[in-house]
Amino acid sequence: MYDDNALIDQYDIALLKLKDPLVFTNRVKAVELASSEAKEGEMAWVTGFGRQEIMRGAYVDLPHLMAIQLPIIELKKCRNLLSHVADDMICAGRKTGNYDACTGDSGGPMVTKKGQVGIVAWGLGCGREGVPGVYTSVAYHKRWIAKRVQENTE
Template sequence: MRILSLIVIVVLTIVTSRTEAGITSRAVGTNSNSHISLFPYEVSIRRRFCDACAYEHICSGTVYHSKLVITSASCVKGADVKRTNVVAGTSKRLTSAHDGQVFLVEKILEHENADHDIALVYLTSDLKFNDVTIEPVVLATQLPNAGDKAWVAGWGQLSEFEANFDDNLKAIQVPIMDLSVCREAYFWTEVKDTEICAGFLKGGADACQGDAGSPLMVNDKMVGIVSWGYGCARAGNPGVYTNVVILRDWIAEHA
């Protein structure tokens, strides 16, 4: 499973849209942090594995409306809703009650078709939107083009081979990859028509463990969900994302 953490060894150009302004690239060993105000629709999905255990960040999700979060099915598969919560409005992976809003989970719905790595997380109470750190996402209505600049953020591992996590939200920019090129890269497995690829064939910028469910954004609109890949930021192995554009009707139907 490939879930995002920002292993960036290329210098990324900062441009002008909201999700690009103020975000710097992250190189291994550096401290380039992002802020939740640049990704106010992103939330941390957390679980505890025993009644006495503390909640831990497992993966990310995206606010669709005040009581609904979109994530990957792989993120929440087998999750006990009584031991799962959602934290919104904070840039921190390790957060206290006064930093961000904490919400209990009522139920989780996975897509009935396993080709779609998507799930909906229903909250027991409404998120409190503030136009700064908590906002609903806008879903894209058109598929992105190869070469489009995409942003992805999360709290995942800083490198593939070490389970080292930073407390701060990180963000990277990666280009959308033509699906035929992605399929050539993954000739030994299947990249489905229901998926989108993003990244560099030379590697260097990618998602990693701990970032499943994070939104892939193009022009401030959600086009995908971090789903899978081989390793993290490896040459020849781009990130593979659930295609959200073709799932708009399914999301709306179950919202």
């Protein structure tokens, strides 16, 4: 389910319609979609199976799910560091670097106590000092998500 608009490459979000329903257990659960934006300083968990940079430019694939907790950065501050950050994006990271999503993590969740607030989108390298990671905002797209889900469940 997507809106094919070749003129816009900004949005980094997709919904999948599964052939069979998921079976929820104590280990498989749904996540709430956040209805409000993440606030500056709020801590968010990012998880993924992506690569980890071990030395400048050298990456290693990881055999297990990794998780990192990162502080949300105000959009205005983020735009001072990165020029292509749109209104539907969230930035997060530590000033010291070393902690970030990486190659292969795109599409993974960013979760706070509110629920899923973001989706791993892009960054400049992995964990570079002074360079935050960029995430698609779930709250920004929540109406679009709800509309597409409703259209495909009727």
